[in-house]
Structure formats: structure tokens, C-alpha cells
Amino acid sequence: MAEPMKIRATLQGDTADVRILMRHPMETGTRKTATGVVPLHFIQSVLVEHNGKTVLDAQWSQAISRDPFLGLRVKGAKLGDKISVTWTDNKGDKRSDDVAVSAGT
């Protein structure tokens, strides 16, 4: 159901620059359409792991923009390391994707 994320992790020195783009409506629960108010629907938590070890544990409100972007840096990363991202929304929907750290330009 949930659409895949776009994740890019590029190595800069010993730090991986990670950019994540999620696909999610992030409804505030107040937007009105012809058929009524669109119910609250947003990503609540995002977990970022580096080779299976948690590096960032985010809690979000509906104030994060639609199709959320998250950028972070992971210290001590090496080429080919696995960066995995999991989000969970307020309806219990989940999505996990991972990517290998690639060489920076």
C-alpha cells in the first residue's frame, strides 16, 4: 500500500549524507474537500538504522510536509554500509526501505 521511499546515501569523508524522501499524504485532519474533512493521516515515527544499529529515532506530528523529506548524517560510515529506514503512520501502516552507502561526488 505504502509507496517506496527514495533514499540516497553518499559518502563524504567518513560521514554518509543521507537524504530520504517518503511518499505520504500527511493529512492534518482539517483539510476539507467536497465530501467532508479528510481524516488525520500522518507518519508518526521514523527509524533510521546504520548496519542494523539505530542512528536516528524521529517522532513526527502532522506538521511535517506532505511527501516528507528527512536529511541526516551518519558518522563512521563506509562504502556499501546498509542504511535502512522504517516509518510508521497513525493508522499502523509501515514501510521499510534500505540502500547501500555509495561514493560521493
Added chain:
Amino acid sequence: MKASVKIMRRNFLKISAGACAAAAGLLQSGAAWAATWNKNGFDSKTAVDAQNSLGATNLIDSRDITITAPDIAENGAIVPVAITSKIPNTQSISIIAEKNPFPLAASFDISAGGEAYVSTRLKMGQTSNVRAIVKADGKFYTAIKEVKITVGGCG
């Protein structure tokens, strides 16, 4: 539990005329809450309540926190905000958009030794201060930056 449901409903009725504010009543429908999700904080309607929910009652102004955000954001639905903390042992970074109906926008827990930098995009209803609260070694540090909003992004 029942009492709190009632209060939520009352609040909901009270504010259902308001544009953004109605979300509180609908929060009840969410089934699976993450165990760590700071419900009190995210339900807070004032920046002060949101701060208190983080345990940040004694804030120290810090120049070691950098908030990267536009001075003027044309579209309140997408306000890029990045926070960098140079404070050693930064444990968490929270972002509060002070005049949003629910000011607490996000909290990021950073694992030990992690880089204290996060970047994301917020919705902002109106021109307001964006406050970063950084927890490091059990103390709370803060910095603010005003972002002017041309068109609100709430709804």
C-alpha cells in the same frame, strides 16, 4: 481514560469551527501509537506546553545551535528547516513552530555518537518563530529563528 476521551471531544466541539485546530478530536481514531510517541507533546496547543512535555522547563539560549530556514517562506506547506547542534553529547533535537495549532512538529532522538544534524520540511500556518530545543547531557538548550509565511500551509 474515559474522562480524557470526553475532554478531547469537548475540545473538538469547541474548536471545530477553527481551521487547523480540529485535529485533536480526530487523534482518537489512531489505533497503533508508537510506544515512545510523545502524545502529550504533540497534542499541546501552546509552545510552552510543548516545551514542558519534553521536560524542557529550564531552557538555556545557545549559539551552538544553528537553525537553517528561510527568512520568508512563500509556501507555508513546505518550509525547509535544518537544525545543527554543536553541543557535545546532543541526545535529541525538537522543532517547535510556535504559532502552529499544535506547535511541536518533530522530535529526533540521536543515538550516542551520532551527528547532531537533521533536516526536514514543515507546514506552518502563519509567520512564527521556529524554536529548536536540544537536549544534551540532560540539559536543554534552545535557539529561535523567525520565518515569515506568505501563504499558510494548514489545510
